[in-house]
Every structure is written in C-alpha cells, then in structure tokens.
Amino acid sequence: AQSVTQLGSHVSVSEGALVLLRCNYSSSVPPYLFWYVQYPNQGLQLLLKYTSAATLVKGINGFEAEFKKSETSFHLTKPSAHMSDAAEYFCAVSGNQAGTALIFGKGTTLSVSS
C-alpha cells in the first residue's frame, strides 16, 4: 500500500524567495512519485515525475524535486518564487506495477507575496 504526507497545508513566501514544499511517502514497493499543481478553479497539471531514473527531477516552470530513498522524501523546490506560482500543490505516489492506483497527499497551498 502507498500513502503520502505533505508537511504544511499552507506555505507563504515572498517573491524571489526559495520555495520548498515537503512530501514524504510510504510504499511497500518501489514508488513512482509525482507533483501536480492546481490553479484556482482549474484541473490538475503535472509538474514533474520520478519513475526510477535520475533522482533529481526537473519539471515545468523551474520546479525540481529530489527523490531520497533513505528519507522517503520527494520535496519540491524552486529557487525563486514568482507571483504566478501561487496555487495548490499535490504530491502523489503509485507503485511501479501496471494498474496501480495513484494516491494523493492532502495538498499544500502556496501563497506568494510581493
């Protein structure tokens, strides 16, 4: 079984500051990990994914995440926040077998102030 814990339901940063959104996972099999973003009143868009290749994964809009097996973590970072990054971010995990369900964390709302 898989599960995800996102630490911090709300993160606030200033424009230009580092963004760090935390995600820890639990999985009984090698995991595949994802970050999705949801802008207000919209659907979910994939930011990046880890599927057992490079542990440092680069995504869209300058975001990246590092898979750390020893820490069971997959934290999302961006060196410099932009106002347009304000959104809700979801970490998700699945097993690596065909047909495995994708399980989401509860989400972190990112606010960016000028």
Add this chain to the structure above:
Amino acid sequence: NAGVTQTPKFQVLKTGQSMTLQCAQDMNHEYMSWYRQDPGMGLRLIHYSVGAGITDQGEVPNGYNVSRSTTEDFPLRLLSAAPSQTSVYFCASRKTTVFEQYFGPGTRLTVT
C-alpha cells in the same frame, strides 16, 4: 485529441436524487479513475478501472457505482445523492504501463 472530458461542469441535486457524471477519453488509455476533491482532504480515489469490463474500489467507494463497457467511457453513478457527496469530481486516465495521469476539468456537484 480532446484528452479527458467530463460533463456536466456544474450540477445541483436534491438529497435522494440520482445522476451520472460522464467521463470520456480519446487517448486509448486502459486505466481510468474517479477522484473527489474536498477542502483539506486532497484527492481521494473513488473507483478505478484497468480496462473494459474491469473495475475496482478505491478509498471512498460508498454511495458510488461505476461500469466500464468501453475503453473510452467511465461513468460515475450516484444512486441516491447525499449532502456528504457535495464535492468536486475529477476523472483521470493513463496508459497502464505509463504512470503519468491526465485529468479532466472536473465536475462541481452540490447536493442540497
């Protein structure tokens, strides 16, 4: 490709009414799923399907039925709506062996 489409976008139901949320995809994806999104709860899996004729329950299946008669369509049925089913519902699909999931735009359902 239209991707994953959902209808309707908005719906208001009275307690006890039934309805079907429609979901279709044109990407020939074997795997389809339904989630509900509630504030502070993230997305919770309701039902999923790995192919036509095969469905299984997710985390919160009670009060919902699904069927998968074709690869393209995966409707979600509420047999007797309850206020606790007020939520935003997302349908998603992917290839079984490719784990990137594509989401529809969502259906916002209110049960009064």
